[in-house]
Amino acid sequence: EIVLTQSPDTLSLSPGERATLSCRASQSVISNYLAWYQQRPGQAPRLLVSGASRRATGIPDRFSGSGSGTDFTLTIKRLEPEDFAVYYCQHYGSSPLFGGGTKVEIK
Amino acid sequence: QVPLVQSGAEMKQPGASVKLSCKASGYTFTTHYVHWVRQAPGQGLEWMGLIDPTTGGTSYAQKFQGRLIVTRDTSTGTVFMDLSGLTSDDTAVFYCARVPRDLRHFDFWGQGTLVAVSS
Numbered sequence: 001e002i003v004l005t006q007s008p009d010t011l012s013l014s015p016g017e018r019a020t021l022s023c024r025a026s027q028s029v030i031s032n033y034l035a036w037y038q039q040r041p042g043q044a045p046r047l048l049v050s051g052a053s054r055r056a057t058g059i060p061d062r063f064s065g066s067g068s069g070t071d072f073t074l075t076i077k078r079l080e081p082e083d084f085a086v087y088y089c090q091h092y093g094s095s096p097l098f099g100g101g102t103k104v105e106i107k
Numbered sequence: 108q109v110p111l112v113q114s115g116a117e118m119k120q121p122g123a124s125v126k127l128s129c130k131a132s133g134y135t136f137t138t139h140y141v142h143w144v145r146q147a148p149g150q151g152l153e154w155m156g157l158i159d160p161t162t163g164g165t166s167y168a169q170k171f172q173g174r175l176i177v178t179r180d181t182s183t184g185t186v187f188m189d190l191s192g193l194t195s196d197d198t199a200v201f202y203c204a205r206v207p208r209d210l211r212h213f214d215f216w217g218q219g220t221l222v223a224v225s226s
Contacts, residue, residue, distance in 0.1 A: 045204075047214055050211075090212065095154060095168065096154040096211075
């Protein structure tokens with residue numbers, strides 16, 4: 001069974017800084033089936049990126065996804081105040097699976 | 108129009124069952140699978156199961172086999188999640204979320220329903 005490991009658990013950054021979030025799969029996965037979500041406190045998750053690198057409708061271009069095989073990255077170019085949240089990667093093989101999440105907090 | 112709207116919070120006693128609803132609107136009901144995902148307080152996301160609104164076919168995570176039933180009412184465009192044998196470990200926010208046919212990501216999530224299990 002595939003395991004998705006996100007790192008770091010917490011990222012402490014200031015507004016305007018660049019955030020780099022990692023999602024590592026325990027075995028190679030199909031890039032088309034890798035997605036990223038943002039969850040703000042008290043809200044439902046929101047799709048950011050699908051197919052490893054396709055931004056969802058309405059998502060600002062400061063968010064970008066990349067990677068293939070076992071290593072995937074979500075980059076936030078310049079953090080805005082509303083970007084401080086928890087981010088999850090997700091793969092859909094035989095069933096959906098989520099990583100443990102990375103919290104991006106204000107330094 | 109919000110694509111998925113869930114029913115309100117529930118408080119249940121241990122051993123009870125809970126039935127939540129998720130009403131789809133603003134899109135063709137059969138174009139997306141509907142999944143249930145739960146999130147315990149302060150924890151991550153856990154996939155529970157899904158239904159194909161076209162056929163009514165379901166698939167459940169092994170962890171919930173035997174106590175989770177997902178159904179749908181095509182006349183109202185509503186999906187239901189019935190979870191039995193509740194324990195305090197089931198205290199969580201439950202989300203319905205849709206996955207477009209032929210794709211493998213959740214493109215929209217309901218607002219979530221809190222289920223608190225306590226004696």
